[in-house]
Amino acid sequence: MTTQATLSEAADRDLHTELMTLNMGPQHPSTHGVLQIQLTLDGETVVDAEPVLGYLHRGKEKHAEHMPYLQWLPMMDRLDYLAPLQSEIAYSLAVEKLCGIEVPAKAQAIRVVLAECMRLTSHLVWFACSALEIGAVTPFFLAFREREDLFDLLDELTGLRTNQEFIRFGGVKGEIPADLARRLKAWADRFGPCVDEYELLLSGNRIWYDRARGIAVLTTEQAIQLGLTGPNLRASGHPMDLRKDEPYSGYEQYDFDVAVGTVGDVYDRYLVRLEEMRQAARIISQALEGMPEGEHMARDYRYVLPPKDRVYSSMEELIYQFKVVTDMRPPKGEVYQAIEATKGELGIYLVSEGGTSPYRAHIRAPSFVNMMAIKPLCVGRPIADVVAVIGSIDFVMGECDR
């Protein structure tokens, strides 16, 4: 319809306008990896925008069908590589739901800390890149400075900077040492002023402001119809947050606010994410302060690796060790577990037939669904706004193509 309308308008004005197809990406630096958008342009106005996916397709869901449950866990890191532990938590929760494993309170608190750290690292990358794409270079260095500090701390805890593989079924791999917990808390307390600093430098910058305010407005109805979740939906004014609505990992114990936008433009999506960063730092601080005593792994040795000191000394645990690794068989059934990941609702759907690997696994990737907003947001706008829209939607192609 829009195509027709623009064409007839052009005919009315008697201009010799031809529509042009432009392939934006997959090597375009602002398409967050390998997204290709086929733009149909009328002069500088976008008439049609069609995202082309699949450049990073690695067949993760198919992998699950012939991999033992434990081996699929590192695959989850490669979904949203900016927030790897979030996906691990989602998958672990799904398997725990399937097997009926009860996760100790301490492990839940550690998971909350890690999940919120991931929200921070992911949002910091979003902040850095989306500002850079619109032409502000300084925020990139500011955000990566903080991200680097956080990564150093996470590196010390998990042993790896990204793709940490720290979550296990029934708990987490290790506990946070007291010294590290203190430093992490100090970092989280220090982080709030950093966000204020970002706001001071960017929110009132007119070049940025003019390119963000009132651009690509998405109404609440539109956002719900498109199936958006996460910060994009909240920026459009719908306060849906799975951490509040369907709490998992003990999120109901923490005191935090859900940031909601009023307009639904690029500027609102920016403000909502900044507020989320502040709230995430608050949650980390609370979780570290009230860290429960106890163990960080469940004791259900049908599905959880037994402690190593026992494995060395006791025959029974040695047998469990081999059994869990080679022959872990969750009961028959289907589960769906969704978490509030950085990009939105990340859901893992597993069908078990009682074997060592799932019969079918499905990932509800928030990036994939959020990408559907590109077309309605870009059509009718100048081509320069496409970059602003991509940056504000914030998707990761690893998760989108999976």
Add this chain to the structure above:
Amino acid sequence: MVLVKQRTLSFGERYYFKTIVVGLIYTFKNLFRKKVTRSYPEERLDPSPSFGGVPVLVANEDGHPRCVACGLCEFVCPPRAIEITGTETERAIERVPKTFTIDYLRCIECSYCEEVCPEEAIVMSQQYELVGSSRGSLKLGLDELLTPASELSTRLEYIRKTYHRFQVAPATEANASCVPGVGGTGSGVAGTAVSSAKRRYEDNY
């Protein structure tokens, strides 16, 4: 729920005065802050004990591998980077690997091998630089992988602290004999170790 507030630009912001002044002040302040970058090849990274580089095999004092070729790491390895063929031996452990190959190009450093190993025979090293002139040169065999336990002491200490979950002290005298390399054969036959393990078992269930 907290509603975010969109701001309107002030006069100074609209005509860039404030933006420029704030930006310059910020830049000036940063001149005197501590540098956050590292000149990498000159300034080396000092990895923490928890750092998991590529896996290596632990050698006992006598130079033999601790590995008993049970194949658990080969099975659990998600990218299938490990290949083992086992053989029998006259030594007390009865079984040793004939060949043990790790393809570092496939390894994703997830440390599952270290976590499942029942003999503390494969551990993550502190090595974070992987350079080779060909694909084959990063596929290491038994001889290249064997590393004396003394060189891996920080990592061994770390994994004892992390994976020995019910233990108060990392290596008490009672169960030292059942931890391979600490004082025993790893088979847990010493009387004290078995009885103390049994006692702890009863405490915990």
